[in-house]
Amino acid sequence: MAAPDKIRIVLVDDQALIRKGLRYILDLQPDMEVAGEASTGEEGVELARRTSPDLVLMDIRMPGLTGIEATRSIAETLPDTRVVLLTTFDVENYVFDGIRAGASGYLLKDLNTEEMLAGLRAMHRGATLFNSTTAKKALAQLVSPPPGAEEGGFPDDPLLEPLTERETEVLQLLAYGKRNAEISALLHISEGTTKTHIHHIIQKLGALDRTQAVVIGIRRKLVL
Missing domain, CATH: 1.10.10.10 (Winged helix-like DNA-binding domain superfamily/Winged helix DNA-binding domain)
Known part of the structure; x- marks a missing residue:
């Protein structure tokens, strides 16, 4: 049984070699433990629901249920589990879709080990991490006012009801x-x-x- 202070992580990737490499790295960390592996999006969602991990490392491009779709399903049912999209493809649309699906991070597979581990620990503490030039650019676009909006306001897009x-x-x-x-x-x-x-x-x-x-x-x- 995992120590209570360990970060429990589920790996979802259709490439067994990738999962094996990630497991080897993560299991060497004193504060991390792999709670399980899945090779498809469907298996990843089911595994996450069974284990309620702290983090899910999710590949984007998989046969069947994509990583984006699996992320959305996990975010809807496990709000305290944070999904990190891990991909070879630094594509702006993936970032937009990932954020909308509820992903808390977007990391490239060619990231060095130290940066990846630091990113995972930061996300476990509550940070949101989109660690690529394309991801940061896409995130900046999301938080920028839409064209034509007045500075500091959104006159054409009023709140449905003020927040308390x-x-x-x-x-x-x-x-x-x-x-x-x-x-x-x-x-x-x-x-x-x-x-x-x-x-x-x-x-x-x-x-x-x-x-x-x-x-x-x-x-x-x-x-x-």
């Missing part, structure tokens, strides 16, 4: 990468109440998920 003070606090903590349990502890509310606030935030911002809600919140300057 508490909802703004929750959104701020989401932007910091805090998980539901952490938000509950910091605000001294139950996890059920936290989930309700997040649901209301997503609805009011017209977002598809919590990640998109954060992006919209940054664009609207609702969070710092």
Whole structure:
């Protein structure tokens, strides 16, 4: 059984050699443990649901259920599990789709070992990491005001309903990468109440998920 302070990671990649190499590296780390491996998106979703890992390293291009689709499924059912897209392809559309699906990170497979491990530890602490030139450019576009918008506002895209003070606090903590349990502890509310606030935030911002809600919140300057 894993030590309670270990970062539990699931590997999802259709190439056995990639999974073997990642497992070898991760199992050498005193603060990490591989909770399981999957070779397809479908298997990855099922494995994540069974093991509730801290992180999922997800390949994007796989036969059947793609990594983006699998990420969306995991994000919807396991909000405290963070999905990191790991890919050979530095493609802008993958970044956009990954963010919208709920991914917390986007790393290239040619990243050196030290940078990858540092990135995974940072994401486990709550950071969001899109570690490639294309990914950073795509993320910058997402948080930039749309063409024609007035500085600091979005007159053509009004809020469906203003956020309450508490909802703004929750959104701020989401932007910091805090998980539901952490938000509950910091605000001294139950996890059920936290989930309700997040649901209301997503609805009011017209977002598809919590990640998109954060992006919209940054664009609207609702969070710092």
